[in-house]
Amino acid sequence: MERGIQDSHKAIHRHANDLAALLRAVLESPAVTDLATRAAAYRADALPPPLGQYAARVADESGGIGDAEIEALLAGGCAPDVISSDIHVYSANSPGMPYLPNVMSKFMALGFTLEQVVAMATSTPAKIINRLPKLGTLQIGAPADVAVMELVEGPVSFVDTRNNKRDGKTLLKPVQTVINGVPFGRPYQAPFAVR
Numbered sequence: 001m002e003r004g005i006q007d008s009h010k011a012i013h014r015h016a017n018d019l020a021a022l023l024r025a026v027l028e029s030p031a032v033t034d035l036a037t038r039a040a041a042y043r044a045d046a047l048p049p050p051l052g053q054y055a056a057r058v059a060d061e062s063g064g065i066g067d068a069e070i071e072a073l074l075a076g077g078c079a080p081d082v083i084s085s086d087i088h089v090y091s092a093n094s095p096g097m098p099y100l101p102n103v104m105s106k107f108m109a110l111g112f113t114l115e116q117v118v119a120m121a122t123s124t125p126a127k128i129i130n131r132l133p134k135l136g137t138l139q140i141g142a143p144a145d146v147a148v149m150e151l152v153e154g155p156v157s158f159v160d161t162r163n164n165k166r167d168g169k170t171l172l173k174p175v176q177t178v179i180n181g182v183p184f185g186r187p188y189q190a191p192f193a194v195r
Contacts, residue, residue, distance in 0.1 A: 053072065080120060081120065083120045101172040103121075154169070156169070
């Protein structure tokens with residue numbers, strides 16, 4: 001029994017250390033947003049436009065961010081460093097299709113290049129949490145967790161969380177998942193797969 005309690009305390013301590021390291025990485029890593037602004041956001045201080053409105057929207061709705069908010073940030077000189085899927089209980093069935101390949105494709109429709117969106121979804125987040133070169137890269141020695149996608153060119157329509165439509169010219173279509181260097185399952189229709 002004593003051993004189990006010790007293991008639990010170690011796990012709690014390790015988790016607290018990991019969270020502290022993540023917080024330091026987010027607040028102190030090189031990025032587009034300056035350190036003072038990130039620290040102010042963390043403390044819930046007032047932020048300058050358009051960051052203030054964006055932060056308030058995230059705090060109020062968590063996941064209700066639409067194209068208009070992203071465009072306001074871009075117009076204000078605030079480009080994202082990182083993008084991700086936004087899957088939670090409310091968004092999974094939303095019209096916005098918050099799955100990562102779709103989110104990446106939407107950012108290409110907003111004017112980002114393929115190289116930029118791939119970096120924002122892979123190497124940049126890994127760098128921010130101090131996990132490069134193990135994560136977010138295809139370097140020798142990395143775990144070889146890979147999402148293989150096809151870049152489909154042609155007209156495509158995207159819908160944001162408010163059902164606003166945006167037209168694009170390219171779509172990243174999931175083709176195969178590789179975990180630890182091993183292809184996983186057969187290519188299922190995106191965005192669903194069965195393990």
